[in-house]
Amino acid sequence: MRWRILSLLFLARIGLGFQFQTVASVGGDLVVAFGLDYVDIGFLIGLFMAPGLFLAIPAGYWGRYVSDRVMVVFGLSALAAGGAASSLATDSWAIGMGRVFAGIGFLFTSLYFTKMVADWFEGREIATAMSILVMSWPFGIAMGQVGHAWLSQTYGWQVPFQAASVYCLIAALGVFLFYRPPHDLPYADGGKRGAMTTQEWRLILCAAAAWGVFNAAYVTYLAFGPKVLEDHGQSAIAAAGIISIGSWIMIFSGAACGQIVDRFGGRNIVLAVCMGGAIAALPLLSLPGAGFGASMLFGLIGMAPAGVIMAMAGQAMRPQVRAFGMGIFFTVYYAIMLVTPPVAGAILDATGNARGPLWLAMILFATVVPLGIAFQFFKYAPLTGQEKTV
Structure with a gap:
């Protein structure tokens, strides 16, 4: 079902x-x-x-x-x-x-x-x-x-x-x-059981920040990657086509990555490997003739853990508080998405080089890994006496 x-x-x-x-x-x-x-x-x-x-x-x-x-x-x-x-x-x-x-x-x-x-x-x-x-x-x-x-x-x-x-x-x-809805879903009532615990706040903030920086880096790649290729002589249409390859591939690599984590675990290892691939793909765009390979690497490895990161939000909270927690999750996400594009544009204006915003994207991708580690730490940290009674 x-x-x-x-x-x-x-x-x-x-x-x-x-x-x-x-x-x-x-x-x-x-x-x-x-x-x-x-x-x-x-x-x-x-x-x-x-x-x-x-x-x-x-x-x-x-x-x-x-x-x-x-x-x-x-x-x-x-x-x-x-x-x-x-x-x-x-x-x-x-x-x-x-x-x-x-x-x-x-x-x-x-x-x-x-x-x-x-x-x-x-x-x-x-x-x-x-x-x-x-x-x-x-x-x-x-x-x-x-x-x-x-x-x-x-x-x-x-x-x-x-x-x-x-x-x-x-x-x-x-x-x-x-x-x-699933038959065994608990009712989202009020009172103590309807309030998020300290642990749930920590977990959802880690998950939201990871999802926000991951998507902000992806949008920066989509916006400024074609300009890097155009600087190497590609036409605007050809550059956009090369960059779009990553998006098409991620439709399939994302499902495969989720299956790997569900079957074998090791979410943070997967995040580290995939973010390493994303970071490696961005400088490759600057090498003449490497655009196609960079986009393939970006879609096949770099963007593969999208669903794995999103799954952290579902694992952060009890069903009773999940709707409200998702509101917190998306508020953080939208805030990061609102701030990043102007910052990337300011970097381009200041440097005059389309590769400048890609360095910002690399930093954002790198941030996903410590956020994933923090999520796991808070998930399995011993609960306080107050949280045990909620």
Whole structure:
């Protein structure tokens, strides 16, 4: 049953990446239609993430009173409504408002999809399950990269937003009709048992920081890796294609990595090896003719533990407090994701060299390992008397 539920959630979660990719795919058309520049396009892309910084904790708290299924259906419906609003826009600010509303839906769905998988797979192949779930995001983006550009060219820039909205509505209907919670899930009541312990706070902060720096490094690679290749004479299209190889490969390497950790353990050893691969891949981009190999290494090894890191969030808390804890998790994640791109851009402005931001990415990847070690230390540290009674 749990694998059928995971398949349902994977298919539904594709809609997040599919809707996110709309502005990036039709950015050139929006520049022409509304007289924007690419700073404006970047701002519109970023608006998708903005609500998470402010609403993640309230969204997690509301989970004590509203079912996960209702939360996800609301989130997918908000994604659909936001995309529809953007498609009807006659001015750029209206597109932005649609993106903000879609971003609210993105927050709710991201939080509760993760919680649902943690509830179903706690103690049973959770790293594999999280790896599969996480890969729905690049899968949706890849669908958008292929489909949105064609739809925009054939039917106009509005249609990609509408197509993504229809997908999200179908996904919402599917979750509403077919999702069921596990039968043995404890009720999230109040009182002492509804409050996070000191250990759970430490664990979720470690997991959130690891997930945040890992994704911030990945986004820095996607944003500035192509510029490094362009400095070696690659065209913009060819450079983007080479960098995208890593994202395609990680769809498969991520599931394999999760299976390895579930079967054999050794999460921190896997993290150390994979982060070493990610760090090694970034300088390789600077070597003439090594871009393809660097991207292969990055996707096959460096990005493989995405689900393993996400699984730490599910292992950090009891089911009774998992919704609220996920709110903490995503607040930290959004804060790191908000700060990192401007810092990377400032490094590029200061150095005038596209390799500068990649050094920041290397530092961020390296930080994942000590955070994983800290998570394991807090997980198995002796509990205090207060925590034993909670």
